[in-house]
Amino acid sequence: MKIFVEKMMAPHDSAVYASEGVAGGVSGWDAVDEAAVERYEEDGFLLVRDAIPREVVEAAVAELQGMREADDPDCQGVYFEGLIRGWLGLSSFDPDLPDTPQLTQLAMSEAVDSLAELPREARIDLVRKFMGFVVTHPPLAAVAHYGPLLRTIERMAGTPLRLFQDMAMIKPPEGREKPWHQDHAYFNLPLDTPVVAAWVALSDATIENGCMHVMPGGHRTGPRIHFMRRDWQICDTDVVRERRLAVPMAVGDVLLFDGKLPHGTPTNRTEQQRWALQLHYIPRDAREVDEGLRLETFGSEGKDVSC
Numbered sequence: 001m002k003i004f005v006e007k008m009m010a011p012h013d014s015a016v017y018a019s020e021g022v023a024g025g026v027s028g029w030d031a032v033d034e035a036a037v038e039r040y041e042e043d044g045f046l047l048v049r050d051a052i053p054r055e056v057v058e059a060a061v062a063e064l065q066g067m068r069e070a071d072d073p074d075c076q077g078v079y080f081e082g083l084i085r086g087w088l089g090l091s092s093f094d095p096d097l098p099d100t101p102q103l104t105q106l107a108m109s110e111a112v113d114s115l116a117e118l119p120r121e122a123r124i125d126l127v128r129k130f131m132g133f134v135v136t137h138p139p140l141a142a143v144a145h146y147g148p149l150l151r152t153i154e155r156m157a158g159t160p161l162r163l164f165q166d167m168a169m170i171k172p173p174e175g176r177e178k179p180w181h182q183d184h185a186y187f188n189l190p191l192d193t194p195v196v197a198a199w200v201a202l203s204d205a206t207i208e209n210g211c212m213h214v215m216p217g218g219h220r221t222g223p224r225i226h227f228m229r230r231d232w233q234i235c236d237t238d239v240v241r242e243r244r245l246a247v248p249m250a251v252g253d254v255l256l257f258d259g260k261l262p263h264g265t266p267t268n269r270t271e272q273q274r275w276a277l278q279l280h281y282i283p284r285d286a287r288e289v290d291e292g293l294r295l296e297t298f299g300s301e302g303k304d305v306s307c
């Protein structure tokens with residue numbers, strides 16, 4: 001298990017998350033008809049309301065609560081908000097990274113050897129992300145392998161899929177922004193690999209607590225250049241020129257989206273935690289490739305562009 005204490009992130013301009021309105025959706029998996037699949041292809045996302053039964057969500061939340069409190073949460077990685085640095089008396093940390101960083105540099109954090117080194121209260125309140133827990137935590141696997149979800153995304157992708165990455169995205173009060181990006185820019189997968197993301201709301205997600213924001217149709221214009229700014233992200237000045245929607249969600253709703261859809265989430269400005277699972281699925285026969293392709297495609301190097 002890897003433990004990361006992230007950097008403090010600079011605040012974002014509110015204009016970056018000013019949106020034209022909120023996304024609509026369908027109610028339940030049975031409502032995902034041909035028209036809804038076409039909408040997914042056109043817009044790059046589909047919001048399915050009331051998608052995961054309440055008891056499945058509650059079991060997943062209880063499991064994550066246990067993981068937050070455990071000295072060994074039995075997962076591949078735990079990431080803490082930069083806010084924890086104050087609790088730990090750690091100095092600020094601002095890695096000097098190239099505009100086009102390698103995947104190993106993207107954690108932007110300092111590693112800690114053991115969770116027991118961190119004050120208990122801070123660790124419970126300020127965990128930002130768990131990674132890689134589905135194989136060790138059946139209540140979380142129950143969401144990732146939920147039959148109607150899998151059948152729907154396989155219909156959308158037109159091919160059998162497998163789970164590629166599982167993360168719990170926990171945004172505590174004042175928890176940091178995840179700046180606008182395309183998930184494919186974080187994966188060493190050939191550009192034509194269909195990637196389907198499922199973002200599962202484990203608490204209500206609102207504009208105030210940092211819900212998802214998307215650029216409808218933005219997946220169809222291909223890869224965007226990413227720069228190392230607050231994070232590995234699309235340039236703010238490019239974002240504000242585009243059409244954007246906020247996607248408020250209730251507990252148990254699922255947002256399905258294409259791996260090339262630009263999206264981001266603002267800082268949590270409430271007193272409550274915002275919890276979600278983010279699951280990525282790829283074709284069963286898809287294979288990872290050398291990092292060079294990703295950097296050439298999504299990085300700025302040699303392209304004479306600036307941010």
Ligand SMILES: O=C(O)CCC(=O)C(=O)O
Pocket residue numbers: 169171178183210263264265276278
């Ligand atoms: O859940 C969030 O706040 C953002 C998740 C996300 O977009 C990502 O990690 O790729």
